[in-house]
Amino acid sequence: MAVTNKEFEFCGVNHLALVCKDMARTVEFYRDILGMPLTKTIDLPGGRGQHFFFDIGNGDALAFFWFPGAPEAVPGVSAPEALPTKGNFMSAHGSMNHIAINVPAERFDEYYDRLVEKGVEVTKKLNHDDSPAQSSDDLHEGVFVRSVYFFDPDGVCLEFAAWTKVFDDSDVAHDPVRADGTKADGMITRRTPVPAE
Structure with missing residues (x-):
């Protein structure tokens, strides 16, 4: 199904930026295990950390920041605590699942x-x-x-x-479902809500 954006000409994802605890371990995983080419490395000014970019194909990149003193991850809040089929896959609003x-x-x-x-x-x-x-x-x-x-x-x-x-x-x-759990009837399906009896 060809769908056209009439507002902006998007060309895919330039990069998604995440935060890692150990940049060397991140390079070992993404470059050495998954085979993603490392395309750009940056030491942030003033000792504020690093920013590395990996090629994920199609001109897109996956990037990681390393910040000294960054807070620890909170599984189940900032990211899922378990993989699908292996436990709780939910994460908090605004998180990256x-x-x-x-x-x-x-x-x-x-x-x-x-x-x-x-x-x-x-x-x-x-x-x-x-x-x-x-x-x-x-x-x-x-x-x-x-x-x-x-x-x-x-x-x-x-x-x-x-x-x-x-x-x-x-x-x-x-x-779609609203924050209170009710469906936005007709928003996608264009159906009119069925009156309650």
Whole structure:
């Protein structure tokens, strides 16, 4: 489904900036385990820390700050405390829950095996579909994306995601929920609310 932004010409994500506890350990994980090229390194002026950039493909970058004296992470608040299927995956408002990195669908199984071989703790393969469970152990025609989740050394949740379907209008079919838990009926579906009896 081709969707055009009439307000701004966006060209994808330039970079997403996260904070790490140990830049050397971050380089070892992202460059040496995941193979992301390190494209730019910066020592911040006045001893305020470092800022490193890794290439994640398609002209996009994943960047990390290291700040001396930064507060410790708070799993379950600033990021999920557990991987999907392994515990509480919720995080606080305004937090970054996870980063999904697009991988080719035809190489998904190979990449899953490669993560396991490198000693990365991963979830099972999740084949997301529109079933009540929203995931299947089997790859079938209704699967729209395949996922595997894992943590980096600082507890940042990462996902390798492989799209398996081209979306159409039928894929945008749910009205959003407001902060108080009520649905914004008709906002997406354009239905009028059903009166209560």
